[in-house]
Amino acid sequence: MTRLTYREALKQGLREALQSSDKVFLLGEDVGRYGGSFAVSKGLLQEFGPDRIMDVPLSESGFTGAGIGAALGGMRPIVEIMTVNFSLLAMDQIVNNAATLLHMSGGQLNVPLVIRMSCGIGRQLAAQHSHSWEPLFAHIPGLKVVSAGTHEDARKMIMAALLDPNPVILFEYTAMMNLEADMEDPLPAVDLSKAKLRKSGKDLSLITYGSGVYKCLHAAGELAKEGMEVEVLDLRSLRPIDTEAIVASVRKTHRALMVDDAWQSVSISSEVSARIMENCFYELDAPVQRLNGLEVPMPYPKHLEDAAIVQPSQIVNKVRQMLG
Amino acid sequence: MTAQEQTMKADASLKMKLLRQMLLIRRFEEKSAEMYTKEKIRGFLHLYIGEEAVATGVTAALSPDDNVLATYREHGQALARGVDPGAIMAEMYGKQEGCSLGRGGSMHLFDAKTKFYGGNAIVAGHLPMAVGMALADKKMKRNQVTCCFFGDGAAAEGEFHEAMNLAALWQVPVLFVCENNLYAMGTALKYSHAVTDLEKKAPGYGIASATVDGMDVLAVLDAAHKAVDTIRTTGKPYFLVCQTYRFRAHSMFDAELYRDKNEVDEWKERDPVTRLEEQLTAEVALSADDVLKMKKEVEQEVDRSVDFAEKGTWEPVDQISRYVYK
Numbered sequence A: 001m002t003r004l005t006y007r008e009a010l011k012q013g014l015r016e017a018l019q020s021s022d023k024v025f026l027l028g029e030d031v032g033r034y035g036g037s038f039a040v041s042k043g044l045l046q047e048f049g050p051d052r053i054m055d056v057p058l059s060e061s062g063f064t065g066a067g068i069g070a071a072l073g074g075m076r077p078i079v080e081i082m083t084v085n086f087s088l089l090a091m092d093q094i095v096n097n098a099a100t101l102l103h104m105s106g107g108q109l110n111v112p113l114v115i116r117m118s119c120g121i122g123r124q125l126a127a128q129h130s131h132s133w134e135p136l137f138a139h140i141p142g143l144k145v146v147s148a149g150t151h152e153d154a155r156k157m158i159m160a161a162l163l164d165p166n167p168v169i170l171f172e173y174t175a176m177m178n179l180e181a182d183m184e185d186p187l188p189a190v191d192l193s194k195a196k197l198r199k200s201g202k203d204l205s206l207i208t209y210g211s212g213v214y215k216c217l218h219a220a221g222e223l224a225k226e227g228m229e230v231e232v233l234d235l236r237s238l239r240p241i242d243t244e245a246i247v248a249s250v251r252k253t254h255r256a257l258m259v260d261d262a263w264q265s266v267s268i269s270s271e272v273s274a275r276i277m278e279n280c281f282y283e284l285d286a287p288v289q290r291l292n293g294l295e296v297p298m299p300y301p302k303h304l305e306d307a308a309i310v311q312p313s314q315i316v317n318k319v320r321q322m323l324g
Numbered sequence B: 001m002t003a004q005e006q007t008m009k010a011d012a013s014l015k016m017k018l019l020r021q022m023l024l025i026r027r028f029e030e031k032s033a034e035m036y037t038k039e040k041i042r043g044f045l046h047l048y049i050g051e052e053a054v055a056t057g058v059t060a061a062l063s064p065d066d067n068v069l070a071t072y073r074e075h076g077q078a079l080a081r082g083v084d085p086g087a088i089m090a091e092m093y094g095k096q097e098g099c100s101l102g103r104g105g106s107m108h109l110f111d112a113k114t115k116f117y118g119g120n121a122i123v124a125g126h127l128p129m130a131v132g133m134a135l136a137d138k139k140m141k142r143n144q145v146t147c148c149f150f151g152d153g154a155a156a157e158g159e160f161h162e163a164m165n166l167a168a169l170w171q172v173p174v175l176f177v178c179e180n181n182l183y184a185m186g187t188a189l190k191y192s193h194a195v196t197d198l199e200k201k202a203p204g205y206g207i208a209s210a211t212v213d214g215m216d217v218l219a220v221l222d223a224a225h226k227a228v229d230t231i232r233t234t235g236k237p238y239f240l241v242c243q244t245y246r247f248r249a250h251s252m253f254d255a256e257l258y259r260d261k262n263e264v265d266e267w268k269e270r271d272p273v274t275r276l277e278e279q280l281t282a283e284v285a286l287s288a289d290d291v292l293k294m295k296k297e298v299e300q301e302v303d304r305s306v307d308f309a310e311k312g313t314w315e316p317v318d319q320i321s322r323y324v325y326k
């Protein structure tokens, strides 16, 4: 067992990826000399040199497109978009090139590219810097979209994403950077396509991903003290979504509550809810419920920000209601 | 007398005004840093210390009818534009008495009455908007200038290049002001740009450009007057590059691994505030007492802004969904 912060887990994952092949290189804004905007890549420039750890100018569309090109050319780039907030500048490259080339070329050209981006919510960064845009990417056929809601995934998802022949979008969470957790060393590889039960229970399914995972585990712990056995399903893969795992959980608990910070309308939670209706409606003892971020651009003051994102106490209250 | 000649003859009182303005920005920023460590200000905070001459000089060449757009490092521009210091400090506290009602914080200062249009935290995101504002002025036959501040890093973004081309294509009155402080976060100019003389990017688009010592407020004022005069008479865009330096970290989270302390110290020798202060003391026999008095006034003004912010109130949570739609 070793004890690592989420940041160290990400760095270890990156290091393993870089060590796995000379074709792997990291490119992104301030990944090298600055040490990474969240210090994830700090020290890697010294370890691997400037050809493997490439600082790029502010030009999200440009360097993401270059990453796609390099992948087509046989390299295995890892593109870091500093935060999800800036990903819209690269969206055209991601959607119109990375996600579509395989199909448009009749299967001739695949894009084995990993794009990492961190999501920073809950740090009073206001409207332009607090986005939860997993649903935007999960909407796009041709992409794989995964979300590292635990230390294990922070450490192992990068390598799994690299081994995938498709473009993979990997979400990381800034609010968790300093969180510590124990993990096995070495840690076995992870399967990118499967959801994972982080805690099992028989009374209700909390279905979540990303920054919701630890929140839900915390809430489940509180509820256990009151005798409620709630299970926590971490979706991990947001495209494709592991419908089987969702159905299996609902069959067991007969109640489902979706939890995530993204805006609710047309979101992952809408999608999961629809899949439950389609696949196991008759298993439900209560309507599916959802807790999401409030549908406003993120306000700056702490009290309003807290009100705009899902709090563990809200999860606890909602579950009590649903079981009460 | 042309505006240019006026600048040349900038009298003592104008220079005093410029000095006071720069002192206010300097002191305000130092206070902001202090309030950040006291956790009164949260989120991201980007300080303008070292770059005061740019906002001060450029803004002094504008008229109140002109539009101003800036980045997340915009407290200096907002102050120079005349946005109330109390309203800025309250905004950084997140109080509803702030210039954006507390919704925006440090990176999103807005003040429609002084035509200060933010406060944009997506690098280069405001350049196309500036072109559009100038286009509206042109269509509505208003003889106004839109002044858009941004960094050297922003000049690498596609939006910079698209905005330059559109502005030239449409011949709109926009002043692009690049605050070249040599770094985009931790990425030095030479790692961002193949051609580091940024003013050279303009001619390719058919835009007139100039570069100026951004540590010399009088030089900046002069260059800005020239630029604004040109824009007002021709209706065409103009690109002004101000060579400057930030004395502080990029934001409050920056360990500054990417630059040498000596480099920072060398630039501090060129402190724009001290420079004008010394010049004024020599030229117009500004006495040490006068300077002290000015500093004291500025100090009081900054303290008042903090008092105002402290006394401000929190917006009730039940109003959170306001301002999503009009």
Ligand SMILES: Cc1ncc(C[n+]2csc(CCOP(=O)(O)OP(=O)(O)O)c2C)c(N)n1
Pocket: A029, A058, A060, A082, A086, A089, B073, B121, B122, B123, B124, B150, B151, B152, B153, B154, B155, B179, B181, B183, B184, B185, B250
């Ligand atoms: C589109 C976009 N990409 C990345 C960032 C993160 N970021 C914020 S400021 C900054 C550096 C900008 O440098 P520059 O334009 O030179 O302005 P300065 O901060 O030096 O004033 C970066 C990379 C951002 N806010 N927006």
Ligand SMILES: [Mg+2]
Pocket: B151, B152, B153, B179, B180, B181, B182, B183, B184, B185
């Ligand atoms: Mg800069």
